[in-house]
Each structure stands twice: as C-alpha cells, then as structure tokens.
Amino acid sequence: MTAPLLKVEDLTISLASDGxxxxxxxxxxxxxxxxxxxxxxxxxxxxxxxxxxxxxxxxNRRIMRASGGGIFFEGRDLLSADAEAMRRLRGDRLAMVFQxxxxxxxxxxxxxxxxxxxxxxHRGTSEREAERxxxxxxxxxxxxxxxxxxxDFPHQLSGGMRQRVMIAMALALRPALLIADEPTTALDVTIxxxxxxxxxxxxxxxxxxxxxxxxxxxxxxxxxDRVLVLYAGRAVxxxxxxxxxxxxxxxxxxxxxxxxxxxxxxxxxxLAEIPGTVPVPAKLDRGCSFAERCGLAMPICGEKxxxxxxxGSRHSAACWLGHLPVEQPA
Amino acid sequence: xxxxxxxxxxxxxFAARRGPFGLLGRRVVRAVEDVSFTVExxxxxxxxxxxxxxxxxxxxxVVRLAIPNAxxxxxxxxxxTRLSGEALRRKRQRVQMxxxxxxxxxxxxxxxxxIVAEPLVNFGLGDAATRRRRVRQLFDQVGLxxxxxxxxxxHMSGGQRQRLxxxxxxxxxxxxxxxxxxxxxxxxxxxxxxxxxxKDLQRETGVAYLFISHDLSVVxxxxxxxxxxxxxxxxxxxxxxSVFDTPAHPYTQALIGAIPASHPRERRRRALLxxxxxxxxxxxxxxxxxxxxxxxxxxxxxxxxxxxTVRHGHAAACHHIHANEMTTGGTTT
Ligand SMILES: Nc1ncnc2c1ncn2[C@@H]1O[C@H](COP(=O)(O)OP(=O)(O)O)[C@@H](O)[C@H]1O
Ligand SMILES: Nc1ncnc2c1ncn2[C@@H]1O[C@H](COP(=O)(O)OP(=O)(O)O)[C@@H](O)[C@H]1O
Ligand code: SF4
Ligand SMILES: [Mg+2]
Ligand SMILES: [Mg+2]
Numbered sequence: 001m002t003a004p005l006l007k008v009e010d011l012t013i014s015l016a017s018d019g020x021x022x023x024x025x026x027x028x029x030x031x032x033x034x035x036x037x038x039x040x041x042x043x044x045x046x047x048x049x050x051x052x053x054x055x056x057x058x059x060n061r062r063i064m065r066a067s068g069g070g071i072f073f074e075g076r077d078l079l080s081a082d083a084e085a086m087r088r089l090r091g092d093r094l095a096m097v098f099q100x101x102x103x104x105x106x107x108x109x110x111x112x113x114x115x116x117x118x119x120x121x122h123r124g125t126s127e128r129e130a131e132r133x134x135x136x137x138x139x140x141x142x143x144x145x146x147x148x149x150x151x152d153f154p155h156q157l158s159g160g161m162r163q164r165v166m167i168a169m170a171l172a173l174r175p176a177l178l179i180a181d182e183p184t185t186a187l188d189v190t191i192x193x194x195x196x197x198x199x200x201x202x203x204x205x206x207x208x209x210x211x212x213x214x215x216x217x218x219x220x221x222x223x224x225d226r227v228l229v230l231y232a233g234r235a236v237x238x239x240x241x242x243x244x245x246x247x248x249x250x251x252x253x254x255x256x257x258x259x260x261x262x263x264x265x266x267x268x269x270x271l272a273e274i275p276g277t278v279p280v281p282a283k284l285d286r287g288c289s290f291a292e293r294c295g296l297a298m299p300i301c302g303e304k305x306x307x308x309x310x311x312g313s314r315h316s317a318a319c320w321l322g323h324l325p326v327e328q329p330a
Numbered sequence: 331x332x333x334x335x336x337x338x339x340x341x342x343x344f345a346a347r348r349g350p351f352g353l354l355g356r357r358v359v360r361a362v363e364d365v366s367f368t369v370e371x372x373x374x375x376x377x378x379x380x381x382x383x384x385x386x387x388x389x390x391x392v393v394r395l396a397i398p399n400a401x402x403x404x405x406x407x408x409x410x411t412r413l414s415g416e417a418l419r420r421k422r423q424r425v426q427m428x429x430x431x432x433x434x435x436x437x438x439x440x441x442x443x444x445i446v447a448e449p450l451v452n453f454g455l456g457d458a459a460t461r462r463r464r465v466r467q468l469f470d471q472v473g474l475x476x477x478x479x480x481x482x483x484x485h486m487s488g489g490q491r492q493r494l495x496x497x498x499x500x501x502x503x504x505x506x507x508x509x510x511x512x513x514x515x516x517x518x519x520x521x522x523x524x525x526x527x528x529k530d531l532q533r534e535t536g537v538a539y540l541f542i543s544h545d546l547s548v549v550x551x552x553x554x555x556x557x558x559x560x561x562x563x564x565x566x567x568x569x570x571x572s573v574f575d576t577p578a579h580p581y582t583q584a585l586i587g588a589i590p591a592s593h594p595r596e597r598r599r600r601a602l603l604x605x606x607x608x609x610x611x612x613x614x615x616x617x618x619x620x621x622x623x624x625x626x627x628x629x630x631x632x633x634x635x636x637x638x639t640v641r642h643g644h645a646a647a648c649h650h651i652h653a654n655e656m657t658t659g660g661t662t663t
Contacts, residue, residue, distance in 0.1 A: 043517035144605075158606055188380040188544055189588040190603045196590075197598075215517060218547075218590025222597050241594045259518040261592050263547050266571055271526050271551060274519035277487045 004031035005176055005209050006055070009069030011079075013050045015281075016063050024281050025050050026233045027068070034176065037203065037210040039220045039241075041256070042230035045278050048213045051230075052179050054079075055211070056096050057086035074176065092122050095170035099182040101162040105154040111165045112138065112150025118172050137168040141198060160191035167199065174206055181213045196222055217260045221245065226314075229253050232279055232289035235308060239315040249317045251294045288320065296321060332407040334505045334538035335369040335392065335425075340401035342387050346611055359611045361387045363562040365401070369555075371505065372532060374539040376549035376570070378585070379559035380607050385542045389508040392540060393427045394418075406505050423453045426499040428492075430511035442469075442486070442494055443479040449501045468497040471534070472527060489520035493527065500531065510542045525551055547589045550574060555643075558582045561610055561618040564637065568644030578646035581619050617649065625650045 013025040025047040032038045040048050053059045054066040057078060071078040074093060078086065090096075098104055106114055115137060116130035125133070131150075138146035141164040154162055163183060170178055180199065184192035200223060203210050212223055220227055224241040229250065237250040248254045255274040262268050276293040279285075288294070291301040300320050308316045342362040362384040369375045377385045390396040392403055394410065403410040405424050413421055426449070440448070443465050450461045469476055472493040483491050492512065499507050509528070513521045529552060532539065543549050549556060549570070556573045558566040558581065566579040577583045584603040591597045605622045608614060614621050620630040629649050637647040 043519060160606060189546070189590075190380060190584060191606065192590075193588040193598065193602065194604070216590065217518075218592065221591040221594045224594070245593050256518055259522050260547075262522075262551070264550055264589070264592060266550070266574070268551055270529070271522040273522045273526060275523075277489060277520065278517070 003075065005034045005036075005074065006032040006211070007070075007072040008051075008055070009072070011051070011054060011066060011068045011071065013047070013054055013059065013064060013066050016065060020283070021065065022281055022283060024064075024233050025054070028230075028233075028235055029069070030228050030235070030238065032177065032209050032211060035203070035207045035209055037200075037212060037223055037225045039224035039227045040211065040213045040230060041215065041217060041220055041227060043215055043256075043278055045280075046230040047233040048215075048230060049181055052096065052181050052211065052213055056090060056094055056179060057081070057083070058096075088122075091118055091170075091175070092173045093176050094179070095173070095175040095177075096179040096181065097163070097166045097170050097183045099185050101159075101166040102154060104166065105162065107154055110151050110153060111157070115150075115165070115169045115172055118169060122173050133172070134168075137172055138165065140171075140202070141165070141168045142194075143168075160187055160195065163187065163195055164198070167195070167202070171202055171206065171208070175208060177209045177211065178203070179211045179213070182215070183212075184219065185214070185216070192219075199223075217256055229256075232285075233281065234289060235318065236290065237311075237315075237317040237319075238308070239311070243312065243315050247312070247315075249311045249315075249322070250290075250319050251296050251321070252290050253317075288318070331370065333368045333404075334371045334373075334406060335540065336402075336404040337368070337388070337392065338366045338402045338404070340365045340388065340391060340403065341399050342384075342391060342396065343399055357611045359609075360562050360613060361610055362391070362398075365559075365562075365564055367555075367557055367564070367567065369506065369538045369540060371538050372536045373554045374532070374541050374552050376541045376543060376553035376556045377559060378543055378546050378549060378556060380585075381544055382607055382610065383559040384562040384610070385544070385559060386510055389427065389510045389540065389542050392506070392508050393425050394422055395427075419453070423449075423502045424505045426502065426504040426507050428495050428499045428507060428509040428512045430514050438482065438484055441480045441482060442474070445483065445494060446497045446501055449498060453502050455502060464501065465497075468501060471500070471531065472497045473523075487520075488516055489523060492516065492520075492524050496524075496527065496531070500535065500537070503535070504537060506538045506540065508540045508542065511544065512541070513548055514543065514545065521548065528552060546585050558585065561607065561613060563618060563647070565619065565648070566644075566646040567637070568641070568646075572641060572644045576641070576644075578640045578644070578651050579619075579648050580623050580625050580650075582646070584622075617647075619648075 008028060008030050011028045012023055014021040014023045042048055055071055059066055066079060112134045115134035119125055119130040119133055120127060135146050135150050138150055143149050143161060143164055184195050226240050227244045228235055229237040231252050237253045248257055258272045262271050274293055279289060287302040287304060288306055291297045298320060306318045306320045308318045309322050311317050340362055341364055344359040344361055345356045346359045347356055365388060367375055379385060391398050405421055410421055446465045446468055447461050450456060474493050513524050516524060541549060541552055553570045556570050557564045560581050566582045577586055587602040603622055608621055616631040616633055617635050620626040635647045635649045637645045639645045640651055
C-alpha cells in the first residue's frame with residue numbers, strides 16, 4: 001500500500017491557560033488517501049475547526065499548542081515545519097475554504113485580482129496570464145459572466161457566489177488536499193446542493209483529496225468516502241460511509257443519525273432525543289465523555305475511557321458496548 | 331371556531347437605495363405580495379422558502395414589529411391592523427415571537443428570571459408574587475432547572491437560551507407564537523429537543539404556531555400545513571403530507587430535491603435548481619420563478635400564475651401544474 005496523503009498521528013491541541021493547559025482535541029489519529037473525501041462530523045465545540053487549523057498551520061500559536069506524533073503530509077511533518085514552509089505549502093499543496101468567506105476575502109480588492117495574485121506569487125506567471133487564469137477559474141466554478149464578475153468586490157456577490165470564489169481561489173494552484181470547514185452551513189439548501197455538487201466534480205477532475213468538516217450528516221451522506229465522528233475532542237467512531245449509515249455502533253453516532261432520519265419521516269409521534277448538552281472542555285475527564293448523555297451507559301462507562309477498537313473492516317468505535325452486538329431499529 | 335390567526339392579502343414594500351452609496355436613487359423592494367393564510371388554535375403553519383423571500387417580514391408584521399402596506403392581520407377575530415391604544419396593547423399580548431438567536435433579543439445583563447418576567451411586567455400581568463410563581467412554572471414547563479433563575483444568558487448553552495426565549499414568549503399566554511428560524515442555529519441533537527418541546531407546549535396550551543424556516547427538512551415533524559414562498563408570494567400551500575409527497579409547484583419540487591440524502595445510497599450528485607433568487611427589487615414579469623424554472627414557457631413570462639387548488643386543501647401557483655404532475659408523477663423520494 002502506498003503512503004497516505006495525510007496522516008494525523010496522536011494529535012492533541014491544548015489551550016494555554018493560567019492554570020496550565022486545557023486539552024481541546026485529544027489524541028486524534030486519522031489518514032486521508034489521495035483523491036479521497038473524509039468527512040469530520042460532530043456538533044459544535046467538538047474540535048473540528050481546531051483540527052483543520054492545526055493541519056493548515058493557522059492555529060493561534062499564542063494560545064494554542066498542537067502536539068503529539070505528527071501531521072504527515074506528502075511525507076513531511078507539518079507539526080515541526082516552520083512558518084515560512086507552511087506559508088509556501090498553503091494555497092499550493094494545501095488549501096482551505098471557511099464557512100464565512102468574508103473572513104478570508106479582502107473586502108477592498110476585486111475578486112479576480114485576489115485569485116490572480118495567488119497565482120503570480122506561487123507560480124511566478126505574468127499578471128496578464130494570471131488574470132486570464134482567474135477568469136477561467138471563476139468560470140469553472142460557474143460564476144455567470146465570469147469576466148465581468150472578476151472585477152466585483154466581495155460585497156457585490158451573494159453568499160453562494162463568494163463561496164464559489166473561495167473554491168476557485170483554493171483550487172487555483174491544484175492543491176493535493178482541500179480542507180473545507182462547514183463550507184455550505186451558511187447557505188440555503190438549494191445553493192448548498194450546487195456548491196456540494198461543484199466541489200465533488202472538481203475533486204474528481206483534479207484528483208484533490210477533501211477533508212470536509214460538517215455537523216450535518218445529510219452532507220456526509222452526499223459527499224463522504226469515509227467518516228470520522230468526533231465527540232468532545234475525541235474520535236468516537238470511524239467507518240466507510242455506507243458502513244457508518246448501515247451499522248453505526250457508537251450511541252452518539254446513532255443518535256445523530258436518528259435525528260436526521262426521523263425528521264423526514266411522516267407521522268413521527270415524537271423525535272428521539274440525545275438528552276443534555278455537549279460537555280464544556282475540562283481538565284479532568286474520566287470515563288467516556290458521552291456517558292452522561294448515553295441511554296446505554298453502564299457503570300464502567302463513567303470510570304474508564306473506552307479506546308477505539310475494531311468493529312469490522314476499516315470500522316472502529318470507542319464504546320464499552322463494543323463487545324455486545326447492537327440491535328439496529330428497522 | 332375563530333382561527334387564532336388570519337392573514338389576508340398582506341403586502342409590504344420597502345424603499346431601498348440603489349447603486350453605491352445610494353447614488354442611483356431609490357427603488358421599491360416588494361418584500362411581501364398579496365399573502366393570505368389561516369392558522370387555527372393548536373395548529374402549526376410552516377412558512378418556508380430560500381432567504382430573502384419575505385418570511386421574516388411576514389413574521390414581523392404579525393407581531394406588529396412592522397406595519398403592512400396593505401391587507402389585514404386578524405388575531406382571534408379582531409383585525410390587528412385597525413387597533414390602537416389600549417386595545418392594541420391587549421392584542422399584542424396575544425401574539426409573541428421566538429427568534430433564531432436569543433442573544434440578539436435578550437439583554438445580556440438581565441437574569442434569566444428577569445427576561446422571562448419582562449413581558450408580564452410590560453403587560454401589567456399579576457403582582458410581584460404571582461409573577462414569581464408564573465416564572466417558576468414556566469421554567470418547569472420548558473425544562474429549565476430552577477437553579478438557572480439568576481443566570482445570565484451568556485452563561486447558558488444555545489439550547490438553554492432557546493428554552494428561555496420560548497418561556498418568555500409563553501409568559502403572557504399568547505394565542506399565537508411566531509417562531510422565526512427558531513432551530514436554525516442549534517446542533518442536531520438540541521434541535522430535536524426543542525422541536526419536541528414546541529410540540530409538547532402546543533398540546534398543553536393550544537397555542538398556534540407560525541413556524542418560519544428556510545430549511546424545509548425541519549418543518550415536517552411540527553407542521554400541519556406548509557406555505558412555500560418565493561419572492562414575496564406564496565407559490566404553494568397545503569397539508570404537510572400532501573406538499574411533501576405530491577408537491578405541485580416546480581419550486582417546491584426543487585426545494586424538496588435539494589434536501590441532502592439521508593443515506594449515501596440515495597445521493598444526488600447534482601443540483602436540481604440553477605442560479606439564485608433574483609432581487610426582490612427587480613421582480614420578473616409574469617411568474618416570479620420563471621428565471622429558474624425548468625418548465626417555463628411564453629405564458630410564464632407574460633402572466634403571473636394564480637394560486638389554484640390541485641387537491642383538497644392544497645393549492646399552487648403555476649401555469650403548468652398539470653403537465654408537471656403528469657411528467658413527474660409529483661413524487662419525491
Ligand atoms: N481561541 C479559543 N479560545 C478558547 N477556546 C477555544 C478557542 N477556539 C476553540 N476553543 C474551544 O475549543 C473547542 C473546540 O472548538 P472548535 O474546534 O472550534 O469546534 P468545532 O469546529 O467542532 O465547532 C470548543 O470547546 C471551543 O470553545
Ligand atoms: N428593513 C428593510 N429595508 C429594506 N429591505 C428589506 C428590509 N427588510 C427586508 N427587506 C428585503 O425584503 C426581502 C424579504 O426579506 P426577509 O423578510 O428578511 O426574507 P426572509 O426572512 O425570507 O429571508 C428581501 O429582499 C430583503 O432584502
Ligand atoms: S408558471 Fe411557468 S415559470 Fe412559473 S413555475 Fe410554473 S412553469 Fe415555471
Ligand atoms: Mg467549527
Ligand atoms: Mg428571515
């Protein structure tokens with residue numbers, strides 16, 4: 001087997017605080033193969049964005065510290081790469097799209113210009129050539145009348161179009177890995193469907209691997225090859241997408257799946273609930289972080305932390321129920 | 331029985347500035363155009379459609395945060411738009427609103443108790459002791475622990491803040507609650523909790539909901555009826571099951587089709603609707619949907635289609651409803 005494109009090994013991200021450090025992402029490990037789509041799912045606060053920022057080297061180093069085995073990308077360890085090396089990698093081999101494109105677009109520069117500058121900087125092409133390429137990219141992401149729109153400023157575009165511009169910019173240098181953090185969360189479903197279809201098409205065309213972050217299992221169902229479910233900073237389940245939807249084993253994953261499935265069923269008397277809320281990060285965590293919300297918790301769950309263990313081919317989960325067969329509702 | 335809420339021929343326009351810095355003068359935005367619907371007590375009407383189609387504007391008019399240009403809003407038999415003074419104040423009590431982000435509408439320095447008690451104070455309901463009792467009862471009703479009474483909202487989770495917003499809306503025992511994107515900002519696990527709570531409260535109190543959502547997938551569980559809006563107009567309206575199972579308007583069909591799959595084997599891999607909603611300041615002549623409609627013909631760019639009945643209690647505004655139903659069978663997966 002060839003080496004994976006990205007290999008995250010035992011990654012811990014901690015917040016430096018007065019009384020020491022508070023771990024927010026804990027011992028996370030996963031891999032992405034070239035051209036593959038891995039979805040990172042979980043509710044807000046579970047550590048998805050921090051994980052993405054650690055990979056792309058944009059963690060706020062004054063307060064956050066990433067440590068652990070390493071983040072190996074195309075063979076090199078990004079965890080130990082210096083700021084200049086990371087700056088060169090970003091945009092070139094690694095690119096990222098955020099939920100709110102306005103935070104990463106320059107409000108006072110025409111969007112075409114913002115794309116062509118990236119191309120000039122990294123590829124050293126002439127400005128005219130880079131401008132032509134920018135228009136071609138805008139056209140590729142289906143911005144109508146791309147040559148004219150290239151001269152628009154970000155605020156003149158709709159939310160959906162800005163996200164397309166971000167995708168065009170991210171793909172300008174044909175990165176090997178695109179990280180997209182909730183790229184469609186702020187969009188209407190109709191526009192979300194357009195943007196997801198576009199990302200998938202471009203991924204196939206360019207062979208780009210995709211790390212797609214979302215809290216929406218519907219988006220996962222549409223896009224993923226494999227899925228990693230996070231809860232309170234830890235991986236709780238990982239599986240190929242069909243396997244995860246057919247045989248979710250972690251009670252948290254099952255709760256999330258029930259939440260989307262029941263919504264669309266007619267005549268549901270009452271929706272299944274995951275009681276309570278996601279715990280706030282704490283220094284001490286004993287046992288399974290999900291135990292207090294879990295309907296199936298046993299005494300051991302509050303005492304010892306379950307580790308990720310195999311549940312089938314390429315399928316693993318961190319739950320004490322693992323040794324017992326779990327019934328699936330019809 | 332008198333309906334809790336009856337809205338008839340409601341319209342609202344805004345004057346918006348044109349061009350950079352408003353240099354090109356003003357133009358008229360037709361945010362809501364001839365909208366009518368009825369909600370009975372203990373029932374829920376869901377108002378759905380993409381952003382900018384006029385849902386919030388309707389909600390704001392219903393709670394009297396905005397004044398319509400035309401049309402009537404009748405609450406428990408009385409035309410709200412014609413009332414003033416004391417009569418208006420009493421009627422306002424009957425219609426309350428729950429917002430998407432309770433932070434935006436809750437004063438961050440007020441305690442949870444003060445927030446819930448405020449409408450009681452404003453409407454002069456009960457003495458201090460009665461109000462204390464009522465607030466405690468409301469906390470129980472929405473599932474907030476009594477230990478939260480003196481908490482500040484920013485020390486509460488999103489789901490807890492939404493419970494607080496609901497308690498506040500319920501305080502004055504309204505006949506109608508307008509819930510505008512009330513679950514849009516919540517995580518899925520919390521969303522189910524809040525939807526269940528809203529349903530329980532409706533069973534207990536008989537309140538009618540106008541449930542506004544840009545996301546069609548969250549309305550099925552709660553709604554009895556659905557009204558689909560496009561560019562300020564209702565383009566389809568009917569019982570929830572009928573609209574989901576046999577949508578008649580091509581826009582409703584596209585909205586349903588855009589809901590992400592619930593299993594990877596059902597994935598779509600293509601978008602069903604191209605383009606975006608045009609500006610409400612430059613409405614297409616004829617059918618408002620024709621610029622994105624796969625079925626549009628000449629007549630669609632000449633005449634606005636009227637809302638016509640397609641089945642019992644189910645109506646849609648499209649010139650080609652019947653052709654459409656024959657080709658698609660009106661079915662969705
Ligand atoms: N700059 C920060 N300062 C303090 N805590 C933070 C900061 N950024 C993130 N966190 C905390 O880290 C946890 C994970 O955050 P994040 O990765 O943003 O979650 P997600 O993207 O899954 O919603 C949360 O509990 C969040 O409150
Ligand atoms: N105060 C206002 N001034 C000018 N235009 C407005 C105002 N409020 C809403 N609009 C416009 O009215 C239309 C409907 O908006 P809104 O009711 O907020 O839609 P929705 O809630 O469905 O997203 C939009 O085109 C919006 O830009
Ligand atoms: S009236 Fe015409 S344009 Fe409008 S929805 Fe029907 S077919 Fe489409
Ligand atoms: Mg995030
Ligand atoms: Mg709105």
